[in-house]
Amino acid sequence: MPYDPSAFPPFAVTVDLVVLTVRRHALCALVVRRGEPPYQGRWALPGGFVRGDEDLATAAARELAEETGLQAHDPAGPVVAGGAHLEQLATYGDPKRDPRMRVVSVAHLALAPDLPAPRPGGDARSVRWAPVEDLLDQEAGYGRDGEPEDPLAFDHARILADGVERARSKIEYSSLATAFCPPEFTVGELRRVYEAVWGVALDPRNFHRKVTGTPGFLVPTGGTTTRQGGRPAQLFRAGGATLLNPPMLRPEA
Amino acid sequence: MPYDPSAFPPFAVTVDLVVLTVRRHALCALVVRRGEPPYQGRWALPGGFVRGDEDLATAAARELAEETGLQAHDPAGPVVAGGAHLEQLATYGDPKRDPRMRVVSVAHLALAPDLPAPRPGGDARSVRWAPVEDLLDQEAGYGRDGEPEDPLAFDHARILADGVERARSKIEYSSLATAFCPPEFTVGELRRVYEAVWGVALDPRNFHRKVTGTPGFLVPTGGTTTRQGGRPAQLFRAGGATLLNPPMLRPEA
DNA sequence: CCTGTTTATCGTCAGGCAGACGACTATGAT
């Protein structure tokens, strides 16, 4: 029964990317404006077709590089300076998700530090970082300039929501939050990442005790910085530990 | 650039299933023997093509029903008596994973109670439950009868390993372990599920305190049973809570 | 019937960790 070459319907396979970063204390996602129907003029997640000889992870890394210029980490490797974390998120294959044909999309999640160049992309389409809060509040969504925002194209709102939820839960028990930080960062900067992703305020003293007390999470570089104002803060790099045990607890009402 | 109808290569899309259960104190997976090349005669995960008008979750539920007769839960619904938990696991799309053509497989994970009928399946292929330990120790794998076991077909060993790891981590912070139990079960039976999935011994007293002290995890039915021998034990059903907070801690050396 | 075995269930106690919060330090801004 399996694999009769004439018995399977052909599918198009794409990768879509949920690229997240923290900008101005807000969790933001990368969106591109669609230049053609369907959903022409609407914002959508970046993505594209998987090539015939290409692995899924390779296709996702290629799309990420095309849109942002970011290099993805080697999957098994440590958090590398300047690189982005990239992992598979989930696959979406509703028969009606694309009105033109049967498309299965393998969504990936990328976490990137705040990019110095706001629009480094490769092609001419309109690209921007938008707060996920705005993108997901379809009803009351408003753009940066106060204009009402259309919901994302296709099922991309759902994909984005799943990606955000994955990021929110994963920074609890892994050191992934460092993927949002530049190569060297302070404890306070890392705390602001948690606060932006979770949308809560954390006690600076307990946070400091927790992250500096977890072996392998942070390694001091010896330097200090005052780029956040106030007393100089120690600089750290991400340590080798990828799993946090016990996890960072997400405050909850 | 996107969606030029002539610009995308055609893919075949399948769903493969990692169906897990606990039998005789061991975590077991459902495997079928392949009747045709490639990998003819080797064991593989059950699966099949996604139909042209079918959602991915629907295809997975259909395959599960065909192989086991189990009804999958409604995704958002509670743990239903006799039904199996079913969720998407990950997608595997290496260009060379199937030697004949480009196949992308959307793997799903199903957790089922120990089935009374050992071989309820729908078609004539050889089907069995095999301890995951045997299936994953490719080098030293031996079948029930002591004969050496070939590794699973395709990349199914990897998919199985990913599914097992997902199950192992997910029972930590969710009430999913109850999906391995019959509709009514005792605390001791639930503890043996954890012990089989994690491969560790748990303290019965601390486990009892933990699960009965977590609100919404277990609801007593009022009945008791002695089917495990010893003093009669209270019977419970799975409560409404799906998330365990704080989580069940997996002992670790 | 008495005894040993098995499983279930309740209790106690010490250590670890998190939340709340006080205190002090080192910068830059006015």
Next chain:
DNA sequence: ATCATAGTCGTCTGCCTGACGATAAACAGG
């Protein structure tokens, strides 16, 4: 000099876990 801003170190209390003693209620066998 003074204030505002961040960072860092400590203390205390309550909760949870792991270790483990003790009791309860069934069955098996003599």
